[in-house]
Amino acid sequence: MLRIKRPLVAAVLFVILLIMAYDSLSKDEGFAYIGKTLSLTGRIKEIKSYDVPFGERSYRLKVKADSDEISAFILKIKESDLFAGCNLYNDVDIDLSELSRILYGREISCTGSFEAFDGELNPGQFDANAYYKNEGYTGILDAKDIRIVKEEGSFSPDIYLHRLNLAISDKYKKILGDKNAGSLSAMVLGDKRGLDEEIKELYQENSISHLLSISGLHISLLGGAVFLFLRRLKISFSFPLIASSIILIIYGAFTGFSVSTSRAIVMMSVLFISFVIGKSYDLPSGLALAALILIVMNHRVIYQSGFLLSFFAVIGIFYIMPELLYIFKVDIYHKRGIIKGLHLLLASIISSISILLATLPIVLNNFYEVSLTGILLNIIVIPLMSLVVITGLLGGFVALVSEILGSFILGITHYILNLYTLFCRLGDRLTFLRLIIGKPDKWQIVLYYLILVIVFYLLALKRRENKLRSLKNNLPEGYNTSKRIVFTALMTFTSFLIIAYKPREFSINMLDIGQGDCFVVNDGNNDIYISDCGSTTVQNVGKTRLLPFLKSKGWGKVDTIFISHMDKDHVNGVNDLLKCAEITIGRIIISASYTSDKLNCAELEELKELAKMRDIKLFYMKKGDEIVGKDISFRCIYPTGEEDIKDQNEASIVMRMDYKGLSMLFTGDIAGSTEEKIIDSTGKDILDCDILKVCHHGSKNSSTDDFLKKVSPKLYLISCGLMNRYGHPHRDALSRMTGEGGRILRTDHMGGTQIKLADGKLIITKAGKNLTGKRFSPAVECDCEDCERIKVNTHLVKP
The missing domain is CATH 2.40.50.140 (Nucleic acid-binding proteins)
Incomplete structure (x- = not known):
């Protein structure tokens, strides 16, 4: 008869597989x-x-x-x-x-x-x-x-715990200031609403963002501190264990019972109970019980990044860390003095590496990059977290009674948090230790974990064999360290190469950035070209839309950024990107019209200053200038640099891109009058393109009949914001495009769009934006084809 060593673990794995199978076959009932x-x-x-x-x-x-x-x-x-x-x-x-x-x-x-x-x-x-x-x-x-x-009724514990949480958070703000108060509230109260965005990014970029969530580390520190305190009072062994479990549960309710908190509370409570009843504690079974409880409460918890990171971190410590400690012979450093310190340092480094190996696919799936500085920083910051948790909670409760005494206790927390920020800023300068790898595909994640399981299973088997052999022959353990280190390093590096692999393929990407323009082109050799990035409806668009896109693709280096003109909806995102040191930028190209003082503006001055700080060269482009890559070229056909231009839109760079028989025309925000100038000065063979970046987001006075006839594109790309106040794209412009033939792709209806080239055919992938049920007002009835298709009117056009 088959005997399962850990039946609870097997049961949880079976339940997870059933849930995944059910979710893949069932429909989302919410859409009804x-x-x-x-x-x-x-x-x-x-x-x-x-x-x-x-x-x-x-x-x-x-x-x-x-x-x-x-x-x-x-x-x-x-x-x-x-x-x-x-x-x-x-x-x-x-x-x-x-x-x-x-x-x-x-x-x-x-x-x-x-x-x-x-x-x-x-x-x-x-x-x-x-x-x-x-x-x-x-x-x-x-x-x-x-x-x-109804008005507030009878006593409700969760309401009063929430109000207590808010009261302590307010004391943090009064004593520590907004920045440190926001960090401390996230760390010990589970309240991230006041978390400073800069601090959040610093912690994420240095791989210590786990400190900003109530995690197993916090629960272990709190539970251990309560237990030791009660034991020092000479109370019976059982009472401190039971009391600690109850206090942890109350703390979980006080902080909102996050996934990682719930997991840690269940596991630690089971540990305490095992001591009380005199049974041995099995960590995998405790982990499985915590998972089962969370799944019963919400079966979709298995897809949450917090659940996966929390559980896989524990798995890394239990299954990977012992094998690494063994093959590096860390146990031989169990001596006093410097050697003992070396043992602790090696153990801390191996602990960080073990967690990183176990969680790497999850980290990349959510953040697209990994920081090696986190391995070193965690050695410093984690031991100090005991002081942060204890002084943070104690100081907060004391401050409710006496702000002076609370301020004294929270002063310790204040200096530790400032030290964390200092370490993060220092780590932020080491950009070479931050690896932008990109989002892995599912097959890469499966293969990575398969290799990892095989490697560490074999290491565990060999370790057990050595121990049994030494016990049987009554001899000290002997094992070949170098061979195991080389084997582990080679296989781990292979799994890393698998998860970091990205195919080299040409693509044109029109990003949905609200009311504005942003196009990103990969030439198939991972040379990246960006045409404009700006928005008047999305704040910090370069940081919130463009930067995550680049990171998700694994593109840490941009060859060229073209800025058609200096309107905010074309340039403010570029200025945001220039502030992100992790992205390397080769050069920036702007219209030659900006050599004139008539077009000077704040956006241009900011661009020049940021480019100078980053040591990025700035070039001016005019008709005849060409940027040539391995398989791609960009040729400017407007402006000549001699026009007397006063309007920003009319200064727009118009350029033709060619890639292996595929052509695209970038037009900025030019109007119909400029289109006529371009028609008169440019041959039809140059204007004739497969794809047109529609002028000025599809405004009424752009995309004239004559211009569309000369270009005769198969695809029209319109970047505009949903229900924008300008009425882009205008119905008249859409009518002219429809009359010329070709397919219209627009970000307000479809989201971001990717175009690839395969065997001479265009492959189009849309984000699948869902506008059903959204309220659109004010607007008039519209019978254009696109509005009919999605059953809503998205045009702000006066009757």
Whole structure:
């Protein structure tokens, strides 16, 4: 009869496989409600505010629904509607913390249109649909009507714990200032709302972002500290263990029971219980029990990055770390003095490497890069976390009674957090230790883990054989270290090469960046060319849209950036990218029209200053100039550099790209009058192209009939923002394009678009933007083909 050594582990693996099979075959039931007007009730679990470029601030509320079909949803509502529905007043200064204190846990009723979450609009961009779906949320209710069902009633532990959390967070802000308070609130309270964006990026870039979440490290420190404190009081052995488990559970509720927190609490509670009942503790079984509990609560937790990182880190420590400690003979350094210090240092380094090996595919799947500085930084920052957790919690609670005493305790935390920031800034300068690898495919992840499992399984078998042989013959253990190190290094390096592999292929990428332009071309040799990047509707577009795209593809070096002209919706994202030191940029090319002082502007001055700081050469381009790569070329056909141009749009570079028989025309924001000049001065053989980057986002006065006839493209690429205030693309322009034939691709309806060339055929991949159920106003009826296709009107055109 087959005997399974760890039946709980096998059961969890079987359940996970069943869930994955079920999810692959089942349909998303939430789509049945998309586009419908629903009235829902539920309890508010979290509140966030969002400032938009145009219009008033809005709020996103996480709501636990009182419905069998919709278990949870995100409530989207404007500030005025929220305040009116909840009997709050705009003339009273209510910050987010106070609003959360008032509304958290309250039961509300709301009515609105149900929407789908946005998916991955560009490769590398945050996939809201997958994230919220895995969190258990069905969709978004875009509501105007909201009311509190009943006033605050009987005692609710979670509400009072939440208010206590907010009160301590407020004390942190008062004593430490916004930056350190935001970091400490994330570290010990599980509240990331006030986390400074710069600090968050610094921690992520140096691979210590796990410190900003309540993790197993925090739970172990807290549980151990409580247990040791109670033991020093000479209390019986069982009571401290049970009390520690109860305190950990309360702390989990206090901080919101994140996945990593829940995992650590279950595992540590099982450890304490095993001591009480006198049974041995099996870490894999404890890990499996924690996974099973989380899966029962939400089966889609298995797809969450927090779940995967937390569990695979423990797996790395249990399965990989012992083998590395063994083959590097770390045990022989168990002596005093310097040798003992060397033992601890090696053990810490091997621990970091073990976790990195176990979690590398998950890290790359979510962040696209890995920082080797994290291996060294974790050796320094992790031991100090015990002080951060203890002083942070103790100082916060004490500050509620005495701010002076609380300030004294939190002073220790303040200096440690400043030290963390200093280390991160130093690590940030070591850009050569940050490897931009890109997002791996599924087959790469499977093959990587397969090699890793085989390697460390063989090492474990050999280690057991050595131990048994030495025990049998009553001799000290002897083993060949060099052979094992070489074998492990070669196989690990092979698995790294597999997961880092990226095919070299030509592609044209039109990114969805809202109202603006951004095109990225890979010439098939991994030389990257960018034409414009800017947006008037997406903040920090270079950092939030372009940079994640480049990283997800594994492109850490850009050969050339073309900037057609200096309007914000074409250049502000480039300026953002120049501030990101991890991306190497070869050169920047702008229109020769900007040699004239008439077109000087703040965006140009900022560009010049940033280029100078990065030591990036800036060139001016005019008609006849050509950039030639191995298989690709860019030839400028406008401007000549002699025109007397005063309008930014008319200074736009117009250039033709050629790649192995495929041609594309980039046109910036030129208008019909400039199109006529180009027709008169340029031969039809040069204008005739397969793909046209449509002039000025499809404005009414661009893309004239004569110009479209000369270009006669097969594809029209229109980059514009959904429901933009300019009415781009205009119906008249769309009508002219449709009349000339060819296919229209537009970011406002389709999201980011990728075009590849295979056997002379164009292969088009769209993001699959879902606009069903979204509210569009003000607008008039529109019967254009694209609006009919998606059943909504997205044109802001006056009747």
